[in-house]
Structure formats: structure tokens, C-alpha cells
Amino acid sequence: xxxxxxxxxxxxxxxxxxxxxxxxxxxxxxxxxxxxxxxxxxxxxxxxxxxxxxxxxxxxxxxxxxxxxxxxxxxxxxxxxxxxxxxxxxxxxxxxxxxxxxxxxxxxxxxxxxxxxxxxxxxxxxxxxxxxxxxxxxxxxxxxxxxxxxxxxxxxxxxxxxxxxxxxxxxxxxxxxxxxxxxxxxxxxxxxxxxxxxxxxxxxxxxxxxxxxxxxxxxxxxxxxxxxxxxxxxxxxxxxxxxxxxxxxxxxxxxxxxxxxxxxxxxxxxxxxxxxxxxxxxxxxxxxxxxxxxxxxxxxxxxxxxxxxxxxxxxxxxxxxxxxxxxxxxxxxxxxxxxxxxxxxxxxxxxxxxxxxxxxxxxxxxxxxxxx
Amino acid sequence: xxxxxxxxxxxxxxxxxxxxxxxxxxxxxxxxxxxxxxxxxxxxxxxxxxxxxxxxxxxxxxxxxxxxxxxxxxxxxxxxxxxxxxxxxxxxxxxxxxxxxxxxxxxxxxxxxxxxxxxxxxxxxxxxxxxxxxxxxxxxxxxxxxxxxxxxxxxxxxxxxxxxxxxxxxxxxxxxxxxxxxxxxxxxxxxxxxxxxxxxxxxxxxxxxxxxxxxxxxxxxxxxxxxxxxxxxxxxxxxxxxxxxxxxxxxxxxxxxxxxxxxxxxxxxxxxxxxxxxxxxxxxxxxxxxxxxxxxxxxxxxxxxxxxxxxxxxxxxxxxxxxxxxxxxxxxxxxxxxxxxxxxxxxxxxxxxxxxxxxxxxxxxxxxxxxxxxxxxxxxxxxxxxxxxxxxxxxxxxxxxxxxxxxxxxxxxxxxx
Ligand SMILES: Nc1ncnc2c1ncn2[C@@H]1O[C@H](COP(=O)(O)OP(=O)(O)OP(=O)(O)O)[C@@H](O)[C@H]1O
Ligand SMILES: Nc1ncnc2c1ncn2[C@@H]1O[C@H](COP(=O)(O)OP(=O)(O)OP(=O)(O)O)[C@@H](O)[C@H]1O
Ligand SMILES: [Mg+2]
Ligand SMILES: [Mg+2]
Numbered sequence: 001x002x003x004x005x006x007x008x009x010x011x012x013x014x015x016x017x018x019x020x021x022x023x024x025x026x027x028x029x030x031x032x033x034x035x036x037x038x039x040x041x042x043x044x045x046x047x048x049x050x051x052x053x054x055x056x057x058x059x060x061x062x063x064x065x066x067x068x069x070x071x072x073x074x075x076x077x078x079x080x081x082x083x084x085x086x087x088x089x090x091x092x093x094x095x096x097x098x099x100x101x102x103x104x105x106x107x108x109x110x111x112x113x114x115x116x117x118x119x120x121x122x123x124x125x126x127x128x129x130x131x132x133x134x135x136x137x138x139x140x141x142x143x144x145x146x147x148x149x150x151x152x153x154x155x156x157x158x159x160x161x162x163x164x165x166x167x168x169x170x171x172x173x174x175x176x177x178x179x180x181x182x183x184x185x186x187x188x189x190x191x192x193x194x195x196x197x198x199x200x201x202x203x204x205x206x207x208x209x210x211x212x213x214x215x216x217x218x219x220x221x222x223x224x225x226x227x228x229x230x231x232x233x234x235x236x237x238x239x240x241x242x243x244x245x246x247x248x249x250x251x252x253x254x255x256x257x258x259x260x261x262x263x264x265x266x267x268x269x270x271x272x273x274x275x276x277x278x279x280x281x282x283x284x285x286x287x288x289x290x291x292x293x294x295x296x297x298x299x300x301x302x303x304x305x306x307x308x309x310x311x312x313x314x315x316x317x318x319x320x321x322x323x324x325x326x327x328x329x330x331x332x333x334x335x336x337x338x339x340x341x342x343x344x345x346x347x348x349x350x351x352x353x354x355x356x357x358x359x360x361x362x363x364x365x366x367x368x369x370x371x372x
Numbered sequence: 373x374x375x376x377x378x379x380x381x382x383x384x385x386x387x388x389x390x391x392x393x394x395x396x397x398x399x400x401x402x403x404x405x406x407x408x409x410x411x412x413x414x415x416x417x418x419x420x421x422x423x424x425x426x427x428x429x430x431x432x433x434x435x436x437x438x439x440x441x442x443x444x445x446x447x448x449x450x451x452x453x454x455x456x457x458x459x460x461x462x463x464x465x466x467x468x469x470x471x472x473x474x475x476x477x478x479x480x481x482x483x484x485x486x487x488x489x490x491x492x493x494x495x496x497x498x499x500x501x502x503x504x505x506x507x508x509x510x511x512x513x514x515x516x517x518x519x520x521x522x523x524x525x526x527x528x529x530x531x532x533x534x535x536x537x538x539x540x541x542x543x544x545x546x547x548x549x550x551x552x553x554x555x556x557x558x559x560x561x562x563x564x565x566x567x568x569x570x571x572x573x574x575x576x577x578x579x580x581x582x583x584x585x586x587x588x589x590x591x592x593x594x595x596x597x598x599x600x601x602x603x604x605x606x607x608x609x610x611x612x613x614x615x616x617x618x619x620x621x622x623x624x625x626x627x628x629x630x631x632x633x634x635x636x637x638x639x640x641x642x643x644x645x646x647x648x649x650x651x652x653x654x655x656x657x658x659x660x661x662x663x664x665x666x667x668x669x670x671x672x673x674x675x676x677x678x679x680x681x682x683x684x685x686x687x688x689x690x691x692x693x694x695x696x697x698x699x700x701x702x703x704x705x706x707x708x709x710x711x712x713x714x715x716x717x718x719x720x721x722x723x724x725x726x727x728x729x730x731x732x733x734x735x736x737x738x739x740x741x742x743x744x745x746x747x748x749x750x751x752x753x754x755x756x757x758x759x760x761x762x763x764x765x766x767x768x769x770x771x772x773x774x775x776x777x778x779x780x781x782x783x784x785x786x787x788x789x
Pocket of ligand 4 (some may be wrong): 414415528529545561
């Protein structure tokens with residue numbers, strides 16, 4: 001059992017100027033499932049590889065437990081990459097498929113068998129041990145691949161996008177299996193993904209990286225409810241949060257035709273550089289449809305309705321005087337509103353919505369940092 | 373019934389591709405469109421299909437990964453790394469009942485390629501495993517030289533083609549790859565280490581299926597890959613630049629590569645603008661290509677290792693005469709006239725019967741290297757030939773009987789052509 005600590009860990013690839021990972025500080029608790037998430041190229045894999053000892057650390061330190069492993073060889077770090085090698089060998093029994101890395105390492109036969117049996121019990125594969133992998137379902141095959149790492153009994157599991165090349169069904173199934181298995185084993189785990197849904201559903205805590213810099217660490221709830229900055233706000237949540245920069249007048253944010261009250265304490269954090277503007281974020285589900293003309297509401301022209309069974313979302317354009325703002329929701333530059341799937345407007349309709357009290361997020365227009 | 377809204381991404385989209393039964397999961401495709409060819413183990417469904425006079429390989433895979441792999445394979449193709457050639461990606465598949473079907477990546481089936489399992493299920497020479505490992509080590513080094521991190525090196529993700537006595541390896545699965553300007557040692561070591569684990573696993577599997585000779589030591593073969601790789605990498609990447617009158621160092625480097633016993637042989641030699649510095653960058657090429665290339669360039673028909681040696685000398689000649697930009701064939705003919713033929717002619721007729729001309733030439737090159745090293749200067753060919761005749765050739769037995777050829781005459785006639 002072990003904690004993992006990144007202490008100002010930095011990696012600069014030869015021939016590049018900007019660090020791929022810049023002064024990463026992160027403390028992972030014993031037994032914790034921590035997910036590193038961020039867009040492609042943000043430095044997730046590099047962080048994981050530094051922990052694994054596969055990439056030089058150019059600055060700072062990495063600890064496993066109390067031990068400084070910054071310059072320790074990968075094989076002496078007592079960690080295992082899960083799903084690093086996932087091909088199942090058709091002629092070998094399930095037991096041999098799980099234990100072959102131990103065999104390569106020269107572990108005595110009896111010990112291999114014992115460790116494989118223990119792992120099989122946890123993975124619910126005992127009755128298949130002496131069968132060939134052909135007899136297994138897709139989910140069971142994934143468990144055999146996990147078994148390969150479990151039999152090594154490491155202090156830390158590392159996983160880098162293990163589900164990215166599974167089909168959608170198997171992905172969801174394996175996601176659940178990995179998460180519940182990790183909880184049962186209680187082995188500290190660092191899991192890398194670019195998929196924020198995966199992060200939210202699997203992690204005890206999530207660390208969001210962008211351009212090599214740690215943006216925020218917290219529980220899925222914290223990340224969702226209180227994003228520290230505009231980047232995290234836009235990255236976490238699906239569909240994405242609506243985010244735009246608006247004028248502030250007389251203690252109100254001008255969103256379309258609406259005057260959204262701004263907390264005095266928040267307003268006091270604005271600086272001259274902000275030029276009287278704030279960046280405001282509100283999730284699609286934080287918008288309530290109201291009758292057109294309701295005070296405090298703004299109008300949205302419907303461009304498209306996406307119906308997903310239990311939910312429906314309007315993709316639209318903000319109307320009104322202060323509407324020519326740079327408003328985005330993730331990849332789109334439309335405004336997204338969650339609506340009741342039973343009362344769906346038509347394309348071209350104008351609907352009015354208001355932001356639920358306490359469900360907006362205010363960020364500095366210049367730094368992007370959370371205000372209040 | 374929801375319509376399929378197929379989208380093809382391809383450099384040259386072939387509308388006939390749309391006629392394939394995309395609304396059916398690949399596992400259920402009818403026999404009559406499929407081509408029965410051997411294939412390796414994989415998690416995804418992969419099928420070969422006869423299509424417009426060629427065979428294509430179709431892999432069902434997630435959309436993002438499909439695009440990613442397609443793009444990487446295109447880049448590898450562009451930089452001429454031995455890999456399968458991508459045809460395109462098809463998305464938007466739906467079954468008649470409306471269910472979404474997985475995207476597919478289409479590649480050209482690599483002709484004459486054999487997955488390693490097919491090689492082992494045939495009656496093959498006992499050193500097959502070793503030869504496959506050699507080929508894979510060469511491929512891995514080539515990939516790393518261009519900055520490609522594979523992420524999933526294994527025999528299953530490699531295709532092998534017979535190449536004279538050996539094999540040439542091709543990359544087939546680029547799903548986990550990444551292309552960078554240069555790789556770090558960490559990235560290379562990871563690939564090599566994973567290759568070792570995967571190869572041992574794959575061989576243990578063959579052993580479990582009784583497809584592998586019982587004497588084969590799987591772990592030793594896995595270790596051999598690591599060793600071969602390291603050897604080759606070190607030999608290839610030690611950068612060398614020197615003053616152009618130290619040209620003997622080119623030969624020294626070539627010698628070192630040949631000594632490794634690999635199918636490595638071509639050196640790219642560049643001179644800087646004022647011709648005072650020479651830089652060498654060895655290139656890895658497939659076996660069997662040298663003799664063909666030499667034949668094409670010069671009309672000389674010699675054995676593989678002889679050809680390799682002669683081509684290297686031809687390259688040195690091009691650099692030395694600053695003719696890298698001239699047409700290869702013309703320079704090659706000049707080399708035959710100015711280097712090869714005078715060297716052979718410098719050997720007295722009665723001694724020429726001792727060895728084939730190409731072998732003579734090879735030995736003279738050896739000799740020149742030897743005496744250049746001793747003298748620490750570039751010994752010109754005529755001087756080297758003279759020294760060779762006096763100090764070496766005179767003391768050798770006749771080999772024409774051993775070879776069973778009438779050396780001299782036949783080759784002589786070819787040279788005139
Ligand atoms: N050998 C290298 N040379 C230069 N840059 C590199 C090298 N390897 C990685 N990088 C760069 O470092 C940055 C971080 O890469 P990394 O693989 O850690 O990102 P990632 O978050 O895992 O991305 P992805 O989701 O695409 O896997 C990227 O910009 C990448 O291009
Ligand atoms: N273009 C091709 N030419 C010849 N054979 C091919 C080609 N493409 C695929 N194959 C065969 O199909 C097999 C599986 O392909 P591939 O490795 O791409 O699948 P995969 O499911 O991604 O594998 P993995 O499980 O390693 O991720 C290969 O081992 C090879 O034998
Ligand atoms: Mg990554
Ligand atoms: Mg494969």
C-alpha cells in the first residue's frame with residue numbers, strides 16, 4: 001500500500017521549449033483511484049510515464065510512499081501498468097495467460113499458481129482457469145488482462161486510456177469492472193483518460209491537466225459544482241457548460257435582455273483590467289424555461305433540438321441587446337438548454353430561459369480564475 | 373428504417389467501396405466477398421475482402437481510433453517506413469434495425485505477407501524464430517529512427533515477407549502509435565521492453581499449441597530481440613562527421629555495420645557545401661535489394677553481400693565526387709569506368725582467375741580500409757590494388773575450381789555490355 005506524490009515534477013522533451021508537464025504537484029492517497037484527465041497532448045501520459053520511471057524527470061521529485069523514486073529504475077518501483085499487454089493467447093489456458101509475466105520473471109511455479117488462483121477468485125474467473133480464452137466473453141477477457149497486473153501484486157496500478165479501443169458497450173462494462181475491482185483491492189491507482197465522463201464516473205478524485213499545467217484536483221462533485229477556472233468549467237460536464245463574457249452594469253451581468261444579479265463579494269474581486277466584464281458560466285441544466293418576457297430571463301432562438309430519450313437539449317442563439325458576445329458550450333458556439341423532452345420547441349422558435357439562482361459560475365474576464 | 377449515412381475518408385475515395393455490405397457487422401459478412409488469407413490474433417474483427425482486383429483488409433474499430441490509425445499509417449507511408457498502406461475510414465454504418473455499427477479502417481492487404489503464426493504452422497527451418505526477431509529488430513529501429521513510438525510491439529502486429537534467406541518486417545497495427553520528432557530513451561526502451569514481453573508470450577503460446585520446437589527457449593529469443601535492437605541502434609545512431617580527406621572512416625563505419633551481420637548496408641553520405649566535411653547516416657534496407665539495385669544501375673550481376681559492398685563504394689564515390697544530385701545511373705556508369713574496372717584491370721590477368729571480379733573488388737576494398745587505418749590516411753584505390761596483389765592475392769590458392777565458374781570471361785563480357 002502506498003501514497004504517490006508528485007512534487008513540482010517537470011518534464012521537458014528534448015528539442016522543445018515548453019514543458020510537457022510543468023511543476024506538477026499532486027498527492028494521491030493510499031488506496032485512492034485518481035484520474036488524470038485533459039485534452040490530447042496535455043501531458044497525462046507523460047505524467048504517468050514519469051511515475052512509472054519511463055520518462056526522465058527534469059525538475060522536482062516523485063515519491064511512492066516515503067521513498068523518493070525520481071531516479072529509481074522502472075522495474076524497482078513496484079508498480080504495474082495494467083492493460084499494457086492485453087493480447088490473449090489462444091493455446092494457453094486462462095491461468096497461463098494470467099501468470100506468464102511471472103513465469104518470464106522466473107517466479108517458482110507453485111507461487112505463480114497460488115497468485116493466479118487468488119487473482120482469479122477476485123476476478124470471478126476461478127472456474128475458467130484451466131480453460132482456453134476462447135470460452136470467455138468479452139468482459140471476462142478484459143478481466144484476464146487485468147489479472148495479469150494483479151498477479152504482480154504491485155503497490156500502484158497505472159492505466160493509460162485502457163478503454164479507448166473497446167467498443168462502446170464493452171467500454172461501459174469494463175469501466176464499471178475496473179472501478180469496482182480497484183475498490184475491492186484497495187490498490188492505489190492512477191488512471192489516464194481524455195474522456196471526462198469516464199473520469200467523473202470512475203475516479204475518487206480527478207486531476208484536470210491542460211497544456212502541462214494542473215488546473216484543479218477534486219472529487220467529481222467538486223469539479224462539477226465548483227470549477228476553479230474557465231478551462232475546468234468548460235471541460236467537465238456533458239453537454240458542456242455555456243460560457244460567455246458579458247458586461248457588468250450596476251451590479252448585474254447583462255446576458256441578452258436579462259440582468260443577472262452579481263454577488264457584491266464577487267463584484268469586489270473584479271479588477272480594472274477586466275474592463276467591466278466577467279466571464280459567466282451556466283450549465284444547460286441550470287437553465288429554467290420561463291414564459292417569454294419574464295423578468296431576469298433571456299431569449300434563445302432554437303437552431304436544433306437533440307432528443308436523447310430521457311433528456312432533450314436545445315442548441316440555440318442568444319437574442320437581445322447584449323447578445324453579440326463570444327458564447328460557447330464546449331465545441332459549439334451555440335447556447336445549450338436542457339428542456340423537458342415532452343415539450344420540445346420547433347426549430348426557429350424563440351424560448352425564454354432564466355439561470356437558476358446559485359447555479360452560475362463567475363470567472364475573471366482576464367485571468368479566467370473563479371471569482372467568489 | 374433509418375438510412376445509413378456512410379462517410380468515406382480517403383485520399384482517393386473509391387465509390388465502389390460503398391457496394392460492400394456495410395449494414396452487416398463484419399463477423400457476419402458473406403463468404404463470397406471474403407478472401408481466405410492467413411491472419412494474426414487481434415481483439416478487433418479483421419476480414420480480408422476481394423475488391424476490384426485487389427485484396428483489402430477491413431478492421432472494425434472505434435471511430436476516433438480509426439481516424440487516428442489512418443492518419444498515422446498515412447504518415448508512415450509518406451516517410452517510407454515498411455507498414456501497411458491505409459485506404460480509408462468508413463463511418464456512419466447502421467444495421468437495418470437502426471443499430472449503429474462500428475467504424476472501419478481499411479488498409480491494402482500486404483501482398484505475400486505472412487503473419488508469424490502462419491510461418492510456424494508450416495514446416496520451417498529451426499532458426500525461423502531468430503530470423504523473425506532479426507527482421508522485427510530492424511523494423512523497430514527504423515521506426516524509432518523516424519520518431520515513431522509504437523506502443524504495442526508484438527509479432528501479431530507485424531507482418532513478415534520472405535526476402536531471400538531472411539524476412540522483412542512490416543508494421544500492421546499503428547493504433548497505439550505516436551509520431552514525434554525524436555523519441556526519448558524512455559519511449560524507445562518501453563517499446564523494446566514490451567516487445568520482449570509480447571514476443572515471449574506469443575512464443576509460449578505457440579509452444580502450448582505444439583507449434584514450436586521443444587528446444588526453443590522463448591525467453592532467450594525475447595532477450596535476443598533486445599540485444600539485436602540495442603546493437604543495431606548503437607551502430608546506426610552514433611553520429612559521425614569528419615573532414616573529407618578522412619574518407620577511410622566511411623569504410624570503417626560500413627565495415628562495422630557489415631560485421632553486425634544484419635541486413636543493414638546502405639549509408640547515406642552527405643558533404644557540406646564547400647566539401648570539407650562529410651556526414652554519414654546509415655540507412656536500413658531490405659535484403660535482396662542490393663543485388664537488384666546494382667544490376668539495374670550497372671548491369672553487374674553479383675551476389676548480395678558483394679552488391680552491398682559495391683553500392684556502398686558507389687555511394688562514397690558519389691559523395692567524394694560531389695555528384696549526389698546527378699542521375700544515379702550516370703554516376704554508376706562513371707564509377708564502373710573509373711573505379712571498378714580500373715581496379716580489376718590492375719590485377720594481372722593470371723591472378724584474376726583466383727577470384728570472381730566482384731569478390732576481388734570486395735577484398736581490395738577490405739585491404740584498402742586496412743592499410744588506410746594503418747596509415748591514418750585515405751589510400752587511393754590504385755595504390756590499394758597494387759598492395760593487395762603483392763601482399764595478399766599472390767599467396768592465395770586458385771578458387772575458380774571451387775566456384776566451378778570460368779571467372780573472368782563471363783563477367784568480362786558483361787562489363788562490356
Ligand atoms: N518524444 C517527444 N518529443 C517531443 N515532444 C513529445 C515527445 N513525446 C511527447 N511529446 C509531447 O508532449 C506533450 C504531452 O504528451 P502526452 O503524450 O503526455 O499527452 P497526453 O495528454 O497523454 O495526450 P494524448 O491524449 O494524445 O495521449 C504533447 O505535446 C506531445 O506531443
Ligand atoms: N493490410 C493488411 N495486410 C495483411 N494482413 C493484415 C492487414 N491488416 C490486418 N491484417 C491481419 O489482421 C491481424 C489483425 O490486425 P490488427 O493487428 O490491426 O488488429 P487489432 O485488433 O488492432 O490488433 P490488437 O489486438 O493487437 O490491437 C494482423 O495481425 C494481420 O495478420
Ligand atoms: Mg496519452
Ligand atoms: Mg494487432
